[in-house]
Amino acid sequence: MRALTIDHSAPGHLALSEVPDPEPASHQALVRIHSFSVNHGEAAFVVPNGEEGAVPGWDAAGVVVRAAADGSGPAPGTRVLTLGLGGAWAELRAVDTELMGTVPEGADLGAAGALPVAAGSALRALRRLGPILGRRVLVTGAGGGVGRFAVQLAARGGAHVVAATSDPAKGEALTRLGAHEVVAGDALKLVEPVHGVIDVVGGPQLVDAYAALAPHGTLVAVGHSSGVGEDFPFGALFGDAGRHDRSLTTFFLMDDANGLGADLDWLASLVARGELDPQIGHRDDWSRTGEALAALLAREVAGKAVLDIPVTAAAV
Template sequence: MRALTIDHSAPGHLSLRAVPDPEPAPHQALVRIHSFSINHGEAAFVVPSGEEGSVPGWDAAGVVVRAAANGSGPAPGTPVVTLGPAGGWAELRAVDTELMGRVPDGADLGSAGALPVAAGSALRALRRLGPILGRRVLVTGASGGVGRFAVQLAARGGAHVVAATSDPAKGEALTSLGAHEVVAADALKAIAPVHGVIDVVGGPQLVSAYDALAPHGILVAVGHSSGDGEDFPFGALFGDAGRHDRSLTTFFLMDDAAGLGADLEWLASLVARGELDPQIGRRDDWSRTQEALGALLAREVAGKAVLDIPVATGL
């Protein structure tokens, strides 16, 4: 099969080359990949510093060509969306059956491939807030990949969604996704108290977002796109003056993956019915992956970047 592999001698640290087909473990299915999406973490960290010769790729969608030997998971011919720690940027992928979800027949696999990390993280982080019906939920970095899904899913869950963005020009788009309020990223200290926060920025924004929590509120730290550390001023963690019993918790999707296949299947069904917008901002042939990675790092992609793999003969 062909795959994009880490090659630190090549421009962009990637080469498209022939590699051996993956050998699935008994609990894995073999999937022919149709499309994959790239995430900021892959562009910023995985590709520049990955192991030589390895095949990156977290998110991918395709069709099962060989079912898992242990009888779990879908049958051959089933369209699926998949998640894994690597291996998605290839024509074939061996995937744990608990990390794949069925995609409705006839649905766009590229749209499904945009879901796993961003939509999966948004969904599971929101669950950590507990009931959100009628409650105020703040999403920082709301115009990014995770943020756009968090806004949509929080609104679907009945929350009053406050979307924070560093780009005022994106306010109308966030409102169309379900945000009830759009605020500037540097104005979080002025907002009314919120029940929960989905933070994908880190740094000073996380500190300000934590300060906006109402008593018993929860902040879930999902991402750290700012690259800055957190410096809480003296008194920020005091429990007096109505600021008591507030929680801050970290989140990593691959450590919260039990049952994720069912979530991916549900998310894919929402996309297929037009009830969840995958927000694909760039779509190319996988031969242009390096260009897409550069555009993602330069923040030139409004939403997700998806790459399609042409079907090769002999697979």
Template structure:
């Protein structure tokens, strides 16, 4: 099969080449991939840590060509969206059936390919905060793929949504169009405490956001775009300062269970036009290096989609 292979001598560390066809385990379906979406984390860290010749990739959408031998998962011919730790950037993907979502026949698989990491991370992070109807929820790094899904899902959940971005003047209109009630330049600009935070940035922004949590508020640390550590001031964790029971929780998507139903629900919302995948770049997989460079240089605000041709 053709695949995008890690090759550090090639532009962006990738080249189109040949790889062995995957051999599905009993609990895996074999999917012919139509489209993949790229995530900043996988191009920033995944490619850096993968050996030459590996087939990377987390997100892919396509059609089942071989059902799982154990009888689980969708039948042959079903359009699906898939998630995994690697193997997405290829013509064929063997994927566990609990990491497969079913897609309507008329769905745009390019748009659907944006769902797995970005959409499901946003959804599960909001679940960690708890019921959000009427609550104030801050999304940091709101212009990224996860952030844009989180803004939309928080608004659909009835929250008062505050989106944080480094350039509110430039990105404010698009974030408000997605459902943000307020757009600010960082947690330090908050006027009132918030009940929950989905943090995509880390570093000092995470610390600032935690300090501004209301009583019994929860911060979910999803992304770490700054590549910086967090230094909390003395007293930040005192419980007698009027805002006790505040929580910081870490997050790893593939440690979550039973993701298939979430993938299906989100894919259906995208297909129905109720969620906007916010595709900022779309092209053939022969242009992968261009998309990777744009992501790494922070020139894309949204998702990059590669279509297999």
């Protein structure tokens, strides 16, 4: 099969290569990939630092060509979205059946491929906040992939959504997605107290967002797109002056994957019904994945970047 592999001698550290087909374990299905999405973490960390010859990629959607040997998961011919720590940027992928969701007939596989990491992280991070109906929820980095899903899902859950973005031009789009307030990232110190925070930026914004938490509030650190650390001033973690019992927790989707397949089913059904916008800001042939990664790093993509793999006659 063809796959994009890590090649540190190639431009952008990627090369389109011929590699052996994957051999699924008994709990894995073999999926022919039609589309995959790329994430900021892959662009910033996975590709530049990956092992030579490895096939990267977390998110992909396609069609099952061989069911899992243990009887779990979908039958051949089922349209699916898939998640894993690698292997998505290829014509074939072996996938754990518990990390797959079904895609309704007629729905765009490219849109489904945009969901697993970004929408899955947004959904499960929001659950860490507890009940959000009628409560104020702040989303930092709201203009990015995870942030746009977090805004939509928080609004769907009945929250009053405060969207923080470094780009004021994204304000109108975020309002359409359900944000009730849009603030600049450097204005977080002025935000009224919130019940919960979904932070995908890290650095000083995380520190300011934590300061905005009301008593008993929770901040979930989902991403670290700023690339800088957090420096809490003395007193920021004191429990006096009404600042008691506030929580800060880290999050990693692959360590919170129990039952994720059902969540992916639900997210794909929302997209199919037009109730969740995948916000695809860049779409191209997979031969141009390097350009998509560069655009992500340059913050030129509004939402998700999706790459399509042409299905050859031999593969049908």
